[in-house]
Amino acid sequence: MDTHESLLELIGNTPLVRLRTPGDGRHAPVYAKLEYLSAGGSVKDRIGLRMIEEAEKSGALKPGGTVVEATSGNTGVGLAMVAAAKGYRAILVISDKASAEKVAALRAYGAEVLVGRGGLPAEHPEHLFNVAARIAEETPGGWLAGQYDNPANPDAHYAGTGPEIWRQTDGRVTHLVSCVGTGGTISGTGRYLKEASGGAVRVIGADPEASVYGGGDGRPYFVEAAGHFRHPETVEDIWPKSFHQDVVDEILSIGDRESLLTIRRLAREEGLLVGGSAGTAVAAALRVAADLSPDDLVVVMLPDSGKQYLSKYFDDEWLLRLGFLDGDASLPRVGDALPAELRERPMPYLHHHSTVGQALDALRARRTDGAEPVLSAGPCPVGPGRQPAASELVGTVSLEQLEAALSEGRATPGDPVGDHLAAPLPQFGSGQGAEAVLAELAERGLGTAAVLHDGYAVGLVGPAELRALLDG
Numbered sequence: 001m002d003t004h005e006s007l008l009e010l011i012g013n014t015p016l017v018r019l020r021t022p023g024d025g026r027h028a029p030v031y032a033k034l035e036y037l038s039a040g041g042s043v044k045d046r047i048g049l050r051m052i053e054e055a056e057k058s059g060a061l062k063p064g065g066t067v068v069e070a071t072s073g074n075t076g077v078g079l080a081m082v083a084a085a086k087g088y089r090a091i092l093v094i095s096d097k098a099s100a101e102k103v104a105a106l107r108a109y110g111a112e113v114l115v116g117r118g119g120l121p122a123e124h125p126e127h128l129f130n131v132a133a134r135i136a137e138e139t140p141g142g143w144l145a146g147q148y149d150n151p152a153n154p155d156a157h158y159a160g161t162g163p164e165i166w167r168q169t170d171g172r173v174t175h176l177v178s179c180v181g182t183g184g185t186i187s188g189t190g191r192y193l194k195e196a197s198g199g200a201v202r203v204i205g206a207d208p209e210a211s212v213y214g215g216g217d218g219r220p221y222f223v224e225a226a227g228h229f230r231h232p233e234t235v236e237d238i239w240p241k242s243f244h245q246d247v248v249d250e251i252l253s254i255g256d257r258e259s260l261l262t263i264r265r266l267a268r269e270e271g272l273l274v275g276g277s278a279g280t281a282v283a284a285a286l287r288v289a290a291d292l293s294p295d296d297l298v299v300v301m302l303p304d305s306g307k308q309y310l311s312k313y314f315d316d317e318w319l320l321r322l323g324f325l326d327g328d329a330s331l332p333r334v335g336d337a338l339p340a341e342l343r344e345r346p347m348p349y350l351h352h353h354s355t356v357g358q359a360l361d362a363l364r365a366r367r368t369d370g371a372e373p374v375l376s377a378g379p380c381p382v383g384p385g386r387q388p389a390a391s392e393l394v395g396t397v398s399l400e401q402l403e404a405a406l407s408e409g410r411a412t413p414g415d416p417v418g419d420h421l422a423a424p425l426p427q428f429g430s431g432q433g434a435e436a437v438l439a440e441l442a443e444r445g446l447g448t449a450a451v452l453h454d455g456y457a458v459g460l461v462g463p464a465e466l467r468a469l470l471d472g
């Protein structure tokens with residue numbers, strides 16, 4: 001019989017498939033490790049199994065026990081699947097920002113899902129990690145998986161992913177490219193391949209441009225599950241213990257646009273439907289391969305399937321609205337209404353920690369008569385090359401509104417301006433057609449709008465600028 005006694009035998013052992021590379025034959029071949037073909041659909045099945053098995057061995061997880069973790073992502077699925085197959089209860093703490101599909105997937109495996117507040121700094125007692133730790137402690141038989149610091153995470157890759165790649169390439173692999181989230185994949189796989197090759201294999205991290213691992217400032221970005229975002233109120237930025245930096249030779253930073261366009265191309269031209277972080281990794285791998293000879297061999301990790309992201313990365317409307325697509329160049333587009341010199345300048349903004357008094361001074365000094373965007377606290381000042389992310393534009397204030405609040409006694413000059421916000425500005429992608437956007441502004445009775453390019457706000461436009469462009 002060609003059968004398996006348990007689903008757990010179908011975790012890992014994923015195939016390597018050659019990618020089509022530009023200039024094929026002249027550069028190094030690139031082989032993609034298709035982690036979406038693992039039983040639970042991602043690279044995280046491996047650590048779900050390994051972390052649970054190690055906890056069983058150490059006695060931290062006993063029969064009838066409860067697996068607890070704070071994650072809405074692939075690790076949640078990996079843990080929920082293994083817990084179901086082994087008969088454990090699973091409690092997953094997830095952010096209220098996670099999609100309904102993710103919650104449904106975890107519940108489908110029988111996990112109990114607790115929805116907590118996302119977006120809090122690590123030090124906050126209600127931060128999801130702290131909630132999960134408390135639940136694990138208070139639940140009889142509770143065990144916290146803790147993928148960020150659990151040695152079983154990199155160990156799963158040292159014991160599984162690394163040896164698989166070495167065997168599959170017959171020891172010919174020369175370069176490993178992987179994203180870094182918890183760091184487990186790159187640390188464990190990289191360490192094994194270095195040891196097996198006597199130190200010859202080079203290990204390259206692929207990182208979203210804004211992530212702090214590759215030297216970014218930690219502002220928000222759109223490729224999920226890769227890199228390290230820095231919450232603006234984080235006091236001490238602690239990196240996961242699962243990330244062994246000594247294993248990594250180099251980190252390449254890849255912008256969201258390049259990652260997202262790469263996965264669209266992989267799906268359309270190679271039939272590989274993979275998630276955003278796979279795009280980051282493949283974009284980096286192609287750069288690496290272009291500098292190598294056909295005698296080298298690059299392996300790139302594709303962590304999960306694109307099916308989870310159909311309504312985002314694979315939706316033209318979503319991409320266009322965030323400024324990831326350039327739109328129809330034969331028609332006037334919203335971005336064309338922004339003078340070039342404006343794009344080089346930081347757009348005007350106020351900080352939600354500023355006081356009402358400071359905001360009034362700034363608005364008067366800038367002679368702003370309309371609504372001005374207010375930003376959530378950022379890790380560094382906004383400036384050229386540091387445009388605010390779409391999600392950081394949390395509201396607006398105007399002179400008129402603040403003066404009214406003061407005179408009516410609803411505000412004092414010392415209040416944080418964040419307590420007196422009006423609705424955020426509408427946002428449009430730079431590639432959207434100017435005519436349609438003008439019509440939408442009129443229909444919704446809106447004035448100024450923020451223009452997004454590659455997910456970041458690059459300037460403000462209103463009906464006057466759009467009309468001028470259209471009359472043009």
Ligand SMILES: Cc1ncc(COP(=O)(O)O)c(C=O)c1O
Nearest residue numbers: 180181182183184185225277303
């Ligand atoms: C889709 C995806 N890509 C990349 C990663 C990064 O992998 P690691 O946590 O092993 O560094 C993860 C992990 O969360 C992931 O879910």
